[in-house]
Amino acid sequence: xxxxxxxxxxxxxxxxxxxxxxxxxxxxxxxxxxxxxxxxxxxxxxxxxxxxxxxxxxxxxxxxxxxxxxxxxxxxxxxxxxxxxxxxxxxxxxxxxxxxxxxxxxxxxxxxxxxxxxxxxxxxxxxxxxxxxxxxxxxxxxxxxxxxxxxxxxxxxxxxxxxxxxxxxxxxxxxxxxxxxxxxxxxxxxxxxxx
Amino acid sequence: xxxxxxxxxxxxxxxxxxxxxxxxxxxxxxxxxxxxxxxxxxxxxxxxxxxxxxxxxxxxxxxxxxxxxxxxxxxxxxxxxxxxxxxxxxxxxxxxxxxxxxxxxxxxxxxxxxxxxxxxxxxxxxxxxxxxxxxxxxxxxxxxxxxxxxxxxxxxxxxxxxxxxxxxxxxxxxxxxxxxxxxxxxxxxxxxxxxxxxxxxxxxxxxxxxxxxxxxxxxxxxxxxxxxxxxxxxxxxxxxxxxxxxxxxxxxxxxxxxxxxxxxxxxxxxxxxxxxxxxxxxxxxxxxxxxxxxxxxxxxxxxxxxxxxxxxxxxxxxxxxxxxxxxxxxxxxxxxxxxxxxxxxxxxxxxxxxxxxxxxxxxxxxxxxxxxxxxxxxxxxxxxxxxxxxxxxxxxxxxxxxxxxxxxxxxxxxxxxxxxxxxxxxxxxxxxxxxxxxxxxxxxxxxxxxxxxxxxxxxxxxxxxxxxxxxxxxxxxxxxxxxxxxxxxxxxxxxxxxxxxxxxxxxxxxxxxxxxxxxxxxxxxxxxxxxxxxxxxxxxxxxxxxxxxxxxxxxxxxxx
Numbered sequence: 045x046x047x048x049x050x051x052x053x054x055x056x057x058x059x060x061x062x063x064x065x066x067x068x069x070x071x072x073x074x075x076x077x078x079x080x081x082x083x084x085x086x087x088x089x090x091x092x093x094x095x096x097x098x099x100x101x102x103x104x105x106x107x108x109x110x111x112x113x114x115x116x117x118x119x120x121x122x123x124x125x126x127x128x129x130x131x132x133x134x135x136x137x138x139x140x141x142x143x144x145x146x147x148x149x150x151x152x153x154x155x156x157x158x159x160x161x162x163x164x165x166x167x168x169x170x171x172x173x174x175x176x177x178x179x180x181x182x183x184x185x186x187x188x189x190x191x192x193x194x195x196x197x198x199x200x201x202x203x204x205x206x207x208x209x210x211x212x213x214x215x216x217x218x219x220x221x222x223x224x225x226x227x228x229x230x231x232x233x234x235x236x237x238x239x
Numbered sequence: 240x241x242x243x244x245x246x247x248x249x250x251x252x253x254x255x256x257x258x259x260x261x262x263x264x265x266x267x268x269x270x271x272x273x274x275x276x277x278x279x280x281x282x283x284x285x286x287x288x289x290x291x292x293x294x295x296x297x298x299x300x301x302x303x304x305x306x307x308x309x310x311x312x313x314x315x316x317x318x319x320x321x322x323x324x325x326x327x328x329x330x331x332x333x334x335x336x337x338x339x340x341x342x343x344x345x346x347x348x349x350x351x352x353x354x355x356x357x358x359x360x361x362x363x364x365x366x367x368x369x370x371x372x373x374x375x376x377x378x379x380x381x382x383x384x385x386x387x388x389x390x391x392x393x394x395x396x397x398x399x400x401x402x403x404x405x406x407x408x409x410x411x412x413x414x415x416x417x418x419x420x421x422x423x424x425x426x427x428x429x430x431x432x433x434x435x436x437x438x439x440x441x442x443x444x445x446x447x448x449x450x451x452x453x454x455x456x457x458x459x460x461x462x463x464x465x466x467x468x469x470x471x472x473x474x475x476x477x478x479x480x481x482x483x484x485x486x487x488x489x490x491x492x493x494x495x496x497x498x499x500x501x502x503x504x505x506x507x508x509x510x511x512x513x514x515x516x517x518x519x520x521x522x523x524x525x526x527x528x529x530x531x532x533x534x535x536x537x538x539x540x541x542x543x544x545x546x547x548x549x550x551x552x553x554x555x556x557x558x559x560x561x562x563x564x565x566x567x568x569x570x571x572x573x574x575x576x577x578x579x580x581x582x583x584x585x586x587x588x589x590x591x592x593x594x595x596x597x598x599x600x601x602x603x604x605x606x607x608x609x610x611x612x613x614x615x616x617x618x619x620x621x622x623x624x625x626x627x628x629x630x631x632x633x634x635x636x637x638x639x640x641x642x643x644x645x646x647x648x649x650x651x652x653x654x655x656x657x658x659x660x661x662x663x664x665x666x667x668x669x670x671x672x673x674x675x676x677x678x679x680x681x682x683x684x685x686x687x688x689x690x691x692x693x694x695x696x697x698x699x700x701x702x703x704x705x706x707x708x709x710x711x712x713x714x715x716x717x718x719x720x721x722x723x724x725x726x727x728x729x730x731x732x733x734x735x736x737x738x739x740x741x742x743x744x745x746x747x748x749x750x751x752x753x754x755x756x757x758x759x760x761x762x763x764x765x766x767x768x769x770x771x772x773x774x775x776x777x778x779x780x781x782x783x784x785x786x787x788x789x790x791x792x793x794x795x796x797x798x799x
Contacts, residue, residue, distance in 0.1 A: 052762070053274040053359035061357055061430045068422045068456050076460035079494065083468070086490055087479050168477045171485050178471075 059212045066216050070223045073186070077227050080182060081234055084175045095172045095239060100163040102156075102176070106236050109152040110228065116145035117225040120194075120218045123201075127215075130208035132201075139198040139214070142221065146191045153184050179231050187224055193217050251785050252743020254756035255661040263761040274359035275761060277659060279366050280344030286369065287341050290332035297325040299721055302683075302714040308702050315700045319386035320401070322698060326389030327406060331413050332373055334644055335502060338509035339455075340365065340420050342651045343448050345659050347424060349752035349759060350442050352433035352768040357426040361419050368416035376409030378402075388698065390499070393480040393491045397472050404473055407466040414459045414466075417505070421455025424448050433751070436770035439530060442750045443773075446533045447512020450540035454501045454508075458544065462498035465491065489554050496547035504543040506640055507607075508536055510647030511578055514603050517654050518582045520748045521597035522589025525774045528581035535574035542571045552623045561620050568618035575611050579604060594746070595669035599650030602677045606642025610635060613688065628698075631691025634684045642680060649676070649727070656731065657745045661758040662738030668730040675723035682716025742787025747779045753788075 057065075088094045119141040126134025157177070160166075167177040197213045200206065206214060260277045270278055301321050304311045313321065344362065348355050356362050379385055382402035387395055396403050428449050432441070469491070472478025479486040511532075519526040526532065548556060548564030556564075582604060591597065613635040617623050626632060657663050690709035695702060702710070744753040750773045755764050771778075779788040 050274045050359070053355055057357060058430075061426055064429055065358060065361075065422060065426045068425055072418055072422070072456045072460050075457050076464050079461040079464045079497070083464075083479055083490065083494070086493075087486060090487060091485050168475065171477075171479055174477050174484075175479065178468075 056212060059215060062212050062216060063219070066219045070219065073223065074227075077182070077230070080179055081230065084179065084234065087171050087175060091171070096170050099170075099172055100160065100165050102236050102239060103159045105152060105156045105159065106232060109149055109156065110232050112145050112149045112152055113225050113228050116142050116149065117222055119145060120221045124211075124214055124218045127206050127211035128208055132204065132206070135201045135206050135211070135214065136198075139194065139201050139217075143191065143194050143198050146187060146194060146221075150184060150187055150191075153180060156180075176235060179235060183224070183228060183231055186227075190217075190220055190224055194221070251740070252756050252787065253661055253740040254758060254760065255740055257756075258760060259661065259756065259758040260761045261661070261758055272363070274355070274363055276344050276348050276355050276359065276362060277759065279362050280341055280346075281659065282366055283336060283344060283369070284341040286366075286373070287333050287337050290328050290373065294325050294328035294333060295721070295724065297321045297328070299717055301325065302717040305702075305710045306714050308704050308707050308710075311700070316386060318700050319698075320384035323385045323388050324380065327376065327385070327410070329640075330389055330502070331376065331410050332369075334506045334640060335413075335417060336369060336420070337506070337644065337648050338513065338651065339424065339448055339451050339505070340369070340416070342513070342648070342655060343424065343444075343509060344420075346655055346752055347427060347445065347448060348431070349658075349755065349763055350445055350750050350773075351427065351431050351436070352751045352764060352770060353427070353431040354762050354764075356423050357430055358423050361423050365416045365419035365423070368412055368419065372409045372411070372413030372416060374409070375412060376406050379405035379409070390495060391466075391469060392495075393469065393472070393488045394482075396469060397478070397480070404470050407469055411463055411466045411470075414463045417455045418459045421452035421459075424452040425456065428452075432770075433767060434769045439533065440770055440773060441533075442512075443515035443526065443529070443532050443536075444509070444512035444750075446536045447509045447515070450536040451505050451508045453537075453540050454505050454543060458498045458501040458505075461494060462502075465494040465498065468494075489551070489556065492551050492554055493547065496550045497544075500547040500550065501540075501543040503636075503639070504539055506644045508539060510603070510644040510651075511536065513647045513651035513654070514582060514600055515578075516748070516750065517596045517650055518585050518600050519774050520654075520746050520776065521592050521594060521600065522586045523592070523747070523776055524585055524589035525772075525776065526581070527584040527587075528577075529774070531577050532581050535577045538574040539571060542567060542574070546571055549618055549623075552620055553627050565618055565620050569615065572611060572615060572618075579608060579611075593670070595664075595666060595673055596650045596654040596746070598670060598673040598677075599646050599653065602673065602680075603643060603646045603650065606638050606646060606677075606680065610638030610642050613638065626691060628696055629691035630687040630695045630697055633697045634687035634691055637684045637687075641684070646676075646680075649673070652731075654746065655752070656734070657741030658752055658757050658759070660735060660738070661741050662734045663741050663745065664734040664738055665730045668726055672723045672726040672730070675726065676720055679716045679719030679721075679723055683713050683720060684716070686710075686712040686716070739786075742785050744779065744788040745786075747776060747781065747788035749773055749775050749778060 119138050123135050123138025123142065126138055157180070160176075165173050167174045193213075194217050197217045200213065260275055270282065273279060300313065301318065304313050304318060311318070344356075379402040382405050383400065385391075385399075385401045385403055385406045387399060387401070387403060391403060391407060428441070428445060468478055468480065472480055477484060480488050480491040482488060515526060515532055545567045546564060548560055549568045552561050552564075582600075613631070617626055617632060617635055653664065653669060686709040690706050691697075693706070695706045695709070741757040743755065743757050745757075746753075749771070751768050751770060752759075754768050778791055780791050782789045
């Protein structure tokens with residue numbers, strides 16, 4: 045197949061090059077979330093009462109989500125350090141655990157949404173509700189998007205593709221995953237602890 | 240044939256008859272799925288020029304309609320849609336990707352002596368994001384052309400029944416294209432510089448692209464979320480810009496300009512880079528104040544994030560905020576002025592050659608000077624209250640965006656044309672067109688400064704008869720520019736067929752792209768070149784046998 049048939053240009057880039065690219069991507073995404081959080085803080089600053097009266101309190105299940113995601117950050121780091129030391133089982137288990145915890149996080153978040161919707165707290169009620177769904181939804185979408193590469197990398201780990209010399213995919217996925225974790229902690233503080 | 244071609248390329252550096260990136264592989268698919276930065280750059284170039292044509296047609300229709308204060312060739316609604324489309328197409332489809340994604344893509348790896356950008360597949364993805372974004376944006380013309388102006392201000396944009404969603408969704412996708420290009424360029428500049436090229440041996444065009452790329456990566460996502468929120472507000476009827484829910488439409492303006500003001504520097508920084516390259520080469524003199532120009536690019540990029548509020552002096556932000564933004568706006572004039580000073584100092588006592596690219600350099604200095612200085616008028620709070628939303632503003636940003644960016648784009652296009660096409664264009668027609676564009680531009684927009692300061696509001700369909708003379712001068716000027724552009728299109732296209740084969744180094748530039756053949760081979764360089772001082776023009780001399788410039792040291796070897 046002639047499509048994209050240009051070996052020099054499709055060869056994997058050196059790890060340092062890929063990591064720089066990843067850092068820039070994360071900086072870009074960081075600006076996305078920073079803008080959202082600024083928007084929330086602005087809306088909150090001009091509101092007379094926050095949260096508006098009669099709003100149900102946010103579900104304690106958010107604690108659950110937070111713990112799950114923090115643990116998944118640890119498991120992905122476990123996979124990275126296993127890869128750097130060429131410990132193949134550690135790569136597999138660390139990645140698989142991360143994938144499962146990622147799914148668990150999304151399940152937990154969905155449950156949190158359902159709990160709120162059941163309490164008649166829908167995005168259309170007011171901006172307090174809207175910004176909650178916007179921020180958690182945007183973050184969940186990024187987790188969902190992250191599960192795709194995590195899944196691919198996990199499958200490749202089970203095929204035995206990674207070694208200490210060649211495991212850049214694991215490194216990139218871990219960078220992204222830690223980023224999701226940091227963003228979530230910020231959102232958790234802004235929405236829940238300081239809400 | 241191939242042997243002959245190789246022999247010829249050894250003498251003149253022209254590779255049209257031999258293997259080059261244009262004929263390396265054949266067929267439409269080899270272009271559509273190429274990973275070669277030069278081909279991607281050429282595809283970008285063709286695409287953005289088509290957008291420029293479309294945006295230009297809307298502009299000419301508007302100007303024609305404004306010939307008379309009350310009689311029109313289009314209806315009032317169509318007029319609103321036209322200025323929206325003109326603005327949106329020119330900004331999102333043409334100027335923002337214009338210099339970085341088209342010229343930058345073609346030239347950046349060559350300037351670095353590299354084979355390609357750091358992520359060739361991402362580069363192609365960026366192009367297809369552009370295509371997808373363009374399709375959605377233009378789809379809005381069929382679905383009900385947007386009439387909000389290119390800024391999509393709420394609450395009008397959330398209530399008008401035109402297809403704001405299609406247009407803004409298109410702009411959102413274009414944002415991805417811009418981020419991918421920026422990310423790719425930053426990594427390329429960090430990781431793929433050749434031996435001998437420290438940060439202060441980089442060509443200044445590369446510095447310009449670097450500053451631009453930082454803004455693309457950090458500011459574009461803010462536009463993304465803004466447009467997304469706008470789309471959500473339109474489709475779900477709930478959003479943070481809706482005052483009925485406790486939101487604030489002014490927040491939209493903050494978000495929008497947080498991207499769109501830095502975006503002005505996405506447009507101008509690479510343009511300034513083009514000027515830095517060409518002013519030195521056509522003055523046959525080393526660039527003056529290299530580090531000052533390089534650092535001022537980064538200073539402009541940094542300050543650009545802090546001036547967005549100057550678009551909102553009359554939008555109800557606090558007096559204190561207005562004063563701070565006014566101050567920061569004045570601040571950004573300093574690095575810009577440093578650059579202009581250094582360009583003029585480069586020309587001082589140089590052996591100036593008035594070739595087409597140099598005519599554009601001189602146009603740029605003059606027009607950007609006016610555009611920049613009138614920015615100071617608008618940055619002053621009290622003066623801005625009088626001039627806000629008048630033709631003065633329209634004239635100001637056209638002096639910067641057209642007089643600055645488009646003129647520099649044309650200069651760069653002519654400068655690198657022989658390199659990436661392998662053909663010379665007709666120099667005489669080039670000069671005539673450059674002069675026509677300059678004259679037409681000033682007639683079009685200087686008259687707008689005058690009528691704006693007399694109180695003619697922008698975007699008006701009908702106007703008072705006392706402004707008619709200025710509108711007529713403006714319209715005639717736009718026709719002159721139109722003729723200039725037709726001439727440019729004709730001689731450039733003609734050069735592709737009948738142009739004289741270009742030597743490797745027709746202008747005597749010292750940057751690395753002139754050290755490979757015209758057009759370059761698929762992999763750019765036979766041997767990775769070593770970089771020296773990018774402005775050491777003394778090292779090159781004209782060689783009549785070659786019809787271009789050669790390195791003095793190489794010539795000595797050949798003679799020996």
